Amino acid sequence: MFGARLAEAMAEHGPVCVGIDPHDHLLDLWGLPHTAAGVREFSLRTVAELAGTVAAVKPQSAFFEQYGAAGVAALEETLAAAREAGLITVLDVKRGDIGSTMGAYARAYLSPDSPLAADSITVSPYLGFGALAPALELAGTHDRGVFVLALTSNPEGREVQHAHGAAGTEGFGTSVAGSIVAKVAAHNAAEAAARGGGDELGRFGLVVGATIGTAASELGFDPASCAGPILAPTPGAQGAGVAELVAVFGAAALARNQVLATTSRGVLGAGPDGVREAATFLNEALRDLG
């Protein structure tokens, strides 16, 4: 099961997920051109360096899509290489659309025979949580994971995520983010009940930034109550972010390998010869927190 597989990989390697975001300045640093070929080389090298070192990688689709078909082909190759290397993939696409279109997105990323198949994806619930149903269903069919945006790391997210549900809606009286957490928890609970119980981590996860400070408690919920993995954008590879992870998610969630700490530039900025060491350093700084 996806949640259990992710938790096992985190128990083995530590909680770090390395985002593959080939920014122009990183391509420069790595001596690569600003082309699809440069992005391909950057990403395949990152995967090769990280195999056996981290639990998961998170390719950011936008950095591939900007180069058109050749960039998307590089993304396909990156996903395949990560799969072969035994790395769990979180494809960061943040998709969210009306149900019928969401079905096509789900097939694009969660069908095992799709060229862009990933172990898990990020999705946006801001066209309504119910619109995500096709992705949640297909994830169940093919044993994949889905990370639903709840409290994102960017300050602009607050105007939507901290708002309270309107009268007459299901989320009335609750913050939008709080109601997403409750819905993700309900999906995990339904799957757990169908399995006959147990405390295995669910396949439905959240995205909650390690930088949100006290926002979750002020809004009246605990992200860990979702009973699935939490993808936590975490700043910096030099130990920064450790205190924030403990403060936001608590030692218990970290100890049960529920929090996948993701960082991109913080590790990739170490250059091609330093990526593995930077990821290992961060894993070691974080793995004993629980």
Ligand SMILES: O=C(O)c1cc(=O)[nH]c(=O)n1[C@@H]1O[C@H](COP(=O)(O)O)[C@@H](O)[C@H]1O
């Ligand atoms: O879903 C994400 O990964 C994500 C959620 C969030 O709240 N904030 C956030 O920065 N991200 C992504 O995480 C990556 C951040 O990269 P770094 O700031 O370089 O670690 C980018 O790919 C973002 O799109």
